[in-house]
Amino acid sequence: GAVVSQHPSRVICKSGTSVKIECRSLDFQATTMFWYRQFPKQSLMLMATSNEGSKATYEQGVEKDKFLINHASLTLSTLTVTSAHPEDSSFYICSAHILAGVDTQYFGPGTRLTVL
Amino acid sequence: GESVGLHLPTLSVQEGDNSIINCAYSNSASDYFIWYKQESGKGPQFIIDIRSNMDKRQGQRVTVLLNKTVKHLSLQIAATQPGDSAVYFCAENIGTDKLIFGTGTRLQVFP
Numbered sequence: 001g002a003v004v005s006q007h008p009s010r011v012i013c014k015s016g017t018s019v020k021i022e023c024r025s026l027d028f029q030a031t032t033m034f035w036y037r038q039f040p041k042q043s044l045m046l047m048a049t050s051n052e053g054s055k056a057t058y059e060q061g062v063e064k065d066k067f068l069i070n071h072a073s074l075t076l077s078t079l080t081v082t083s084a085h086p087e088d089s090s091f092y093i094c095s096a097h098i099l100a101g102v103d104t105q106y107f108g109p110g111t112r113l114t115v116l
Numbered sequence: 117g118e119s120v121g122l123h124l125p126t127l128s129v130q131e132g133d134n135s136i137i138n139c140a141y142s143n144s145a146s147d148y149f150i151w152y153k154q155e156s157g158k159g160p161q162f163i164i165d166i167r168s169n170m171d172k173r174q175g176q177r178v179t180v181l182l183n184k185t186v187k188h189l190s191l192q193i194a195a196t197q198p199g200d201s202a203v204y205f206c207a208e209n210i211g212t213d214k215l216i217f218g219t220g221t222r223l224q225v226f227p
Contacts, residue, residue, distance in 0.1 A: 004159075006159075032213060034214070043205060043217045043218060043220050044217045046214060046216075049213070091157075093160070095160075097213055104162060105162075105215060107160045107161070107162075108159050109158055110159045112157070
């Protein structure tokens, strides 16, 4: 149980284009999902908290107009990187918050974004 | 700012030996800690967790120790196997459902 999927797993795009990444909880409902960014050989940095039916909460320094988050259902959150630039190239990982006695987050497999 | 950090960036162990990965945290209000394993190109995988009202918790081949006095967390892996090779992150929950991740330790297992 507690499987989280991401699509696509890899994406290459041209500078200036927008890319949408999907995060799905496959066997449970998640009222809260989180989006992280991870640069090579670095730790995960929280970008934003995605709440179903409401606006996302962004961490300090993360541009909400550049990283659009939509959490339209209890099983799907999307992250859209708008007007992508090479410095946005990174590994984007989502997680879903499940309350099961402990406040555990289960992570998706990640999406490798490369902006040319 | 407050952060979670690790002492050792890389740990090399021989197959069959026990591994100990350490983590220091600075937020005294944290009440929940998790260890994650991340293999190359994959998302973090939950290993084991512990609440602040405990000082030890055991799983299959893994044990997490929590020392709140010195704000120290450790992950012990018994009989380390090649499949344990990965980067290990500790994370703390600061009471808002958010997780703060440590810098990570790469575990290398050699025959």
